[in-house]
Amino acid sequence: MPELPEVEVTRRRLERELVGKRFTQVMLRVKKLRLPLPAELKEILPGLTLRAITRRGKYLLFDCGSGWLLVHLGMTGFLRLLRSSIPPGTHDHLDFLFDDGHLLRFHDPRKFGIVTWFTGDPLQQPLLSDIGPEPLTEAFNGGHLFDIARGRKVAVKQLIMNSAVVAGVGNIYANEALFRAGIRPDRIAGTLTLQECSQLVTSIRSVLEESIAAGDACRVAEESVTYYPQEYKAYGRGGKACCCCGGQLDEIRLGNRSTVFCRSCQN
DNA sequence: AGAATTACCTGAGCGC
DNA sequence: TGCGCTCAGGTAATTC
Numbered sequence: 001m002p003e004l005p006e007v008e009v010t011r012r013r014l015e016r017e018l019v020g021k022r023f024t025q026v027m028l029r030v031k032k033l034r035l036p037l038p039a040e041l042k043e044i045l046p047g048l049t050l051r052a053i054t055r056r057g058k059y060l061l062f063d064c065g066s067g068w069l070l071v072h073l074g075m076t077g078f079l080r081l082l083r084s085s086i087p088p089g090t091h092d093h094l095d096f097l098f099d100d101g102h103l104l105r106f107h108d109p110r111k112f113g114i115v116t117w118f119t120g121d122p123l124q125q126p127l128l129s130d131i132g133p134e135p136l137t138e139a140f141n142g143g144h145l146f147d148i149a150r151g152r153k154v155a156v157k158q159l160i161m162n163s164a165v166v167a168g169v170g171n172i173y174a175n176e177a178l179f180r181a182g183i184r185p186d187r188i189a190g191t192l193t194l195q196e197c198s199q200l201v202t203s204i205r206s207v208l209e210e211s212i213a214a215g216d217a218c219r220v221a222e223e224s225v226t227y228y229p230q231e232y233k234a235y236g237r238g239g240k241a242c243c244c245c246g247g248q249l250d251e252i253r254l255g256n257r258s259t260v261f262c263r264s265c266q267n
Numbered sequence: 268a269g270a271a272t273t274a275c276c277t278g279a280g281c282g283c
Numbered sequence: 284t285g286c287g288c289t290c291a292g293g294t295a296a297t298t299c
Contacts, residue, residue, distance in 0.1 A: 001291085001293085003293095033275095033276095034275065034276085034293090034294080035295095058293075058294095072293080072294085073293095074292090075276085075291075075292050075293065076277085076278085076292090091277090110275085110276045110291090111275080111276055111277080112275070112276065112277095112292080114294095126295095127294090127295085152269080152270095153269080154270065154271095161293090163293085170292080170293065171291095171293085255271080256271095257292070258291080258292085
């Protein structure tokens with residue numbers, strides 16, 4: 001599923017290919033994903049030049065000059081960049097055609113994604129206004145996390161998956177970062193020391209950065225695909241051997257999310 | 268205010 | 284073979 005690294009890798013690929021190009025046509029094949037698709041995109045976008053592509057958490061922001069195209073890939077969404085006009089398959093919900101012949105196609109079986117349009121300041125947009133600091137910036141640091149965690153009774157894994165605390169940390173990387181930091185996912189957030197918070201921030205940053213680097217290095221001919229081979233040390237490995245101590249990894253549910261950790265390596 | 272729960276959606280994997 | 288069930292999970296909305 002697309003997490004922050006996949007979204008960032010997608011952003012970089014699309015930025016390389018599409019910035020400066022002009023929209024020529026939009027095709028909508030469904031009325032709504034998680035939110036209604038603005039039908040007026042068909043009239044608004046053609047003629048506009050794509051100025052930039054930025055990211056906030058897992059949201060992609062396409063700067064179209066007079067407004068913004070906001071895209072979230074949800075659970076199962078991805079964007080493909082095609083050179084020629086290949087007929088759409090099932091779940092190919094949306095096409096954007098550009099003046100250089102590129103076709104940007106949004107595919108999403110579960111329709112958990114979002115594609116919408118807004119004008120004005122992105123920071124004022126309701127979907128973006130309450131998102132916490134970006135994990136790869138200095139604004140997200142041990143002191144920040146420690147301040148937020150104090151007095152909180154939720155499990156630390158749920159805290160770092162809260163988008164108001166830090167942007168774009170989903171289930172996979174929450175599991176991986178806690179494993180790397182040596183902190184149990186079910187630790188009550190308020191019991192973390194400043195040092196542990198700093199270690200966790202460092203781990204979140206490094207797992208995300210390593211995954212982005214792996215994605216950038218993974219070239220897929222012709223198409224820009226958001227998925228790439230990825231090995232995890234905790235996520236999806238419940239019951240298997242811990243790569244550090246050889247013990248059996250535990251799997252529990254936290255906030256109805258699959259959670260994997262090592263009882264001897266994480267405290 | 269913070270925590271917990273629900274809704275949205277469909278493919279995959281399973282038992283019978 | 285195929286039916287029905289459960290699970291997967293990001294995030295907003297709702298409830299406690």
